[in-house]
Amino acid sequence: MELPTAEIRELQPRPYGNDLDIHDIEITDENTPLMPHEVEIPFLREVEFAAGDGRTQVIENHGASMRFSLDRLAKAGVQPDKAACATLSGTSMETTIMDGSPIAINRGCTHIIDGKIYALDHGGMLRVKRLYRLPLNRIRLVSDNADEYPEETYMLGHEDAPRILGRVFWWEVFD
Structure with missing residues (x-):
């Protein structure tokens, strides 16, 4: 079954002008096989410990994933096996990242670059x-x-300090 394609106007300024390039993007679903230039990145989620004492743990959510272009990951300096996705909960990062937005994390980058997320x-x-x-x-x-x-x-x-999982290199926001 051939999936429908949608024309999406993607704003990409050219180096020496104000012209825009228009790209065709194929719409896919979870049953569409990966293209050779794509990779699926797993999702992280919070789960409560089995004892039910109110403590949580961040684990990989097996089965849930997002697709990314290998080329785009390479340009961002992200190794696919070091990447993970998650869903942001809460309003602490608004207006940059909204509650419920998906994010992508470079687990290979745990050194602090001042001002990065x-x-x-x-x-x-x-x-x-x-x-x-x-x-x-x-x-x-x-x-x-x-x-x-x-x-x-x-x-x-320190025991109270957070553990750095990685640098957030991508997020999606709908307005």
């Missing part, structure tokens, strides 16, 4: 924040929605 495992809770390095092995966690979510500071390696 990272996925964190904080006591089993999946969190997304901008990180900044501070003296004395400390980090600053900053939400884009700073009015509702104040900055936090932690000592790296």
Whole structure:
């Protein structure tokens, strides 16, 4: 069965002008085989421990995935086996990333680049924040929605500090 194609006007400025390129994009579903230039990236999710004591753990959600172009991953410096996806919950990163948006994480990039967005495992809770390095092995966690979510500071390696899962290199937002 041939899937329908849709014309999508993708804004791509040319190096020396204001012309736009128009690309045809094929619509696929979960039954469509991967193309040779694609890879499926697994989803991470939070689950509650079996004991039901209110603690959670970030694990891979086997079966759920998103497709990415190998070329686009390479341009972003992401190795496919080091990538994962997740769904952002909450409003702390609005207006940059909205509640419910899918994100992609480069698990191969856990070193802090000041001001970049990272996925964190904080006591089993999946969190997304901008990180900044501070003296004395400390980090600053900053939400884009700073009015509702104040900055936090932690000592790296301390038991209360979040564990860096990787840098968020892609997110999708619908308006």
